[in-house]
Amino acid sequence: MTILSVNVNKIATLRNSRGSNVPNLLKVTEDIQDFGAEGITIHPRPDERHIKYSDARMLKNIVKSEFNIEGNPIPKFMDLVLEIKPDQVTLVPDKIESLTSNQGWDTIENHDFLKSTIKKIKNKGIRTSIFVNPEINMIKGAHLVGADRIELYTEPYAAKYEKNRDLAIKPYIEASEKAYDLGIGVNAGHDLSLENIEFFSKKISNLLEVSIGHALICESLYLGLENVIPMYLGKIKK
Numbered sequence: 001m002t003i004l005s006v007n008v009n010k011i012a013t014l015r016n017s018r019g020s021n022v023p024n025l026l027k028v029t030e031d032i033q034d035f036g037a038e039g040i041t042i043h044p045r046p047d048e049r050h051i052k053y054s055d056a057r058m059l060k061n062i063v064k065s066e067f068n069i070e071g072n073p074i075p076k077f078m079d080l081v082l083e084i085k086p087d088q089v090t091l092v093p094d095k096i097e098s099l100t101s102n103q104g105w106d107t108i109e110n111h112d113f114l115k116s117t118i119k120k121i122k123n124k125g126i127r128t129s130i131f132v133n134p135e136i137n138m139i140k141g142a143h144l145v146g147a148d149r150i151e152l153y154t155e156p157y158a159a160k161y162e163k164n165r166d167l168a169i170k171p172y173i174e175a176s177e178k179a180y181d182l183g184i185g186v187n188a189g190h191d192l193s194l195e196n197i198e199f200f201s202k203k204i205s206n207l208l209e210v211s212i213g214h215a216l217i218c219e220s221l222y223l224g225l226e227n228v229i230p231m232y233l234g235k236i237k238k
C-alpha cells in the first residue's frame with residue numbers, strides 16, 4: 001500500500017516571506033496529519049530559505065506519522081538527521097543555487113560517498129532512500145551503496161504526462177521492476193499532482209510512498225487541505 005507523505009516546505013516558505021509566524025508551520029503540520037497524511041517530509045536547504053534547521057528540531061515532537069527528511073548530505077545536514085533520527089532520510093544531490101531538486105544521483109560516480117553516508121545513517125537505525133532518475137544503472141548503483149529505498153524523480157513523468165502518459169511511465173515501470181528484483185523499496189516524488197498521481201500509482205505496483213508538496217499546496221488554495229489530502233489518498237490506495 002502506498003503512503004502519502006506531505007512535503008511542508010511550502011508552508012515554511014510562505015511564512016518566511018513575511019518574517020512572522022503566519023502560517024504556523026507546527027499547527028499546519030498537525031492539521032495535515034489529522035486530515036489523513038501518513039507522513040511528513042521536510043527538505044532543509046543550506047540557506048534555510050524554506051524549512052529552517054530549527055523547524056526540523058521542533059517538528060520532531062509534532063510529527064506522529066512517518067517523518068522523512070530529505071536533502072543534500074552536507075555536514076550540517078548529516079549532523080541534523082543523526083540528531084533528530086527521523087524514520088527515513090532521503091539523499092538528494094541538490095545544488096544551493098537550484099530552485100528545487102532537478103536531478104537524481106549518479107550512484108556510480110558517487111559510489112564511495114553514498115556508501116559511507118548511508119552507512120552512517122543506517123548505523124543510527126534510520127531507513128535510507130536515494131533520489132534517482134529512472135535509469136537501470138542508477139538503480140543498480142543504489143543497490144550497491146546499500147540504500148533501503150530509491151525515490152524516483154518524477155518531474156520528467158509529470159512533464160510528459162499530458163502528451164503521452166504511456167510513454168512517460170515506461171522508464172518508471174522498468175526502474176521499479178529492477179528495484180523489486182534487487183530487493184529495494186520504491187518511493188517517488190516531484191511534480192506529482194491530483195491530475196497525474198492516479199495513473200502513476202496504478203502502473204507502479206510496488207510503490208511504497210509518494211512525497212508531494214508544490215501541487216498539493218496549490219490545489220489546496222482552491223479546495224482546502226482537508227479535502228485535498230483525502231482526494232490524494234483516494235487516488236493512491238488500490
Ligand code: PXP
Nearest residue numbers: 043092101189190191212213214
Ligand atoms: N522529492 C524530492 C527529493 C524533492 O526535492 C521534492 C521537492 O522539494 C519533492 C519530492 C516534492 O516535489 P513537489 O514539491 O513538486 O511535490
